[in-house]
Amino acid sequence: MSQLNNKPDAFRIAVVSPKGGVGKTTLTANLADALSLSGYRSLAVDLDPQNALQFHLRSSAVDANGLAAASLSRKPWPSAITAGRGQVSVLPFGYLADRHRVLLESRLAPPRNPAQWMHNGLLQATEALGDVDFVLMDTPPGPSVYQQAAIGSADMVLIITLADAASFITVPGIDRLLSSPTYQPLRGQQSSYFVINRMNTARVLGRDVRQRLQQRLGERLSPVAVHFDASAEEALAAQETAVHYAPDSRAAHDVAALAQWVLRVAA
Ligand SMILES: Nc1ncnc2c1ncn2[C@@H]1O[C@H](COP(=O)(O)OP(=O)(O)OP(=O)(O)O)[C@@H](O)[C@H]1O
Numbered sequence: 568m569s570q571l572n573n574k575p576d577a578f579r580i581a582v583v584s585p586k587g588g589v590g591k592t593t594l595t596a597n598l599a600d601a602l603s604l605s606g607y608r609s610l611a612v613d614l615d616p617q618n619a620l621q622f623h624l625r626s627s628a629v630d631a632n633g634l635a636a637a638s639l640s641r642k643p644w645p646s647a648i649t650a651g652r653g654q655v656s657v658l659p660f661g662y663l664a665d666r667h668r669v670l671l672e673s674r675l676a677p678p679r680n681p682a683q684w685m686h687n688g689l690l691q692a693t694e695a696l697g698d699v700d701f702v703l704m705d706t707p708p709g710p711s712v713y714q715q716a717a718i719g720s721a722d723m724v725l726i727i728t729l730a731d732a733a734s735f736i737t738v739p740g741i742d743r744l745l746s747s748p749t750y751q752p753l754r755g756q757q758s759s760y761f762v763i764n765r766m767n768t769a770r771v772l773g774r775d776v777r778q779r780l781q782q783r784l785g786e787r788l789s790p791v792a793v794h795f796d797a798s799a800e801e802a803l804a805a806q807e808t809a810v811h812y813a814p815d816s817r818a819a820h821d822v823a824a825l826a827q828w829v830l831r832v833a834a
């Protein structure tokens with residue numbers, strides 16, 4: 568049983584963004600790994616049909632198995648869990664033919680609640696693993712049944728953003744989305760925070776946007792930004808997290824600090 572935030576099972580974090588390619592998958596994997604280095608057991612869940620999360624965590628599964636196929640064939644999710652690195656377990660999305668993905672999405676669409684599907688699956692998964700402290704959910708960019716499932720079942724939402732003008736203008740939209748009836752958290756209490764990734768302090772615009780985000784969001788902007796660091800990309804080429812591949816890198820240090828901040832917020 569998790570001691571975090573008095574949750575009966577694991578503390579759930581949805582990693583989301585309105586825009587694509589901002590680093591959700593990279594940060595989900597690295598955060599899970601950094602939490603595991605601090606002694607916390609995590610389940611990293613891929614809700615993105617791109618199915619890329621497993622490649623950051625050296626998970627053994629490269630086949631069709633995953634939560635998507637399990638859901639379609641009404642098999643229990645634990646059957647799709649694979650071992651990642653360290654104390655991280657991985658639940659891949661898996662590969663689905665387009666028509667099967669469309670079928671799954673139609674089964675999750677209103678009037679059904681995708682968050683309930685996620686909640687039930689996660690309860691099965693965490694119960695089978697036992698003693699999971701964190702569930703981290705990677706999502707596709709923008710609104711989708713998967714994003715709705717992750718946000719609606721989460722205790723904390725991390726909105727990943729870049730320190731650029733294009734990301735700044737998406738802030739009101741994501742806040743509107745979080746307060747809309749279809750995204751309401753199943754477990755009641757939920758916090759949401761913005762996290763800047765690929766921060767480049769050498770750029771005036773980057774520093775400026777960060778300052779404006781700080782003014783606008785106050786404590787909802789994580790005090791830890793993850794800086795631009797080539798080792799984040801190099802790590803993926805080695806099917807690793809930056810945390811393990813380049814432990815002395817800026818990215819690894821930033822993610823470790825981010826993990827400590829998450830632990831404080833979740834406590
Ligand atoms: N801090 C960083 N420094 C440098 N490169 C980074 C950093 N974080 C992520 N990247 C790189 O940015 C690219 C996009 O990252 P990633 O795939 O994690 O984004 P994403 O938000 O999951 O994308 P999508 O919306 O397609 O799911 C990758 O090439 C990744 O290696």
Ligand SMILES: [Mg+2]
Nearest residue numbers: 591592615619
């Ligand atoms: Mg991704």
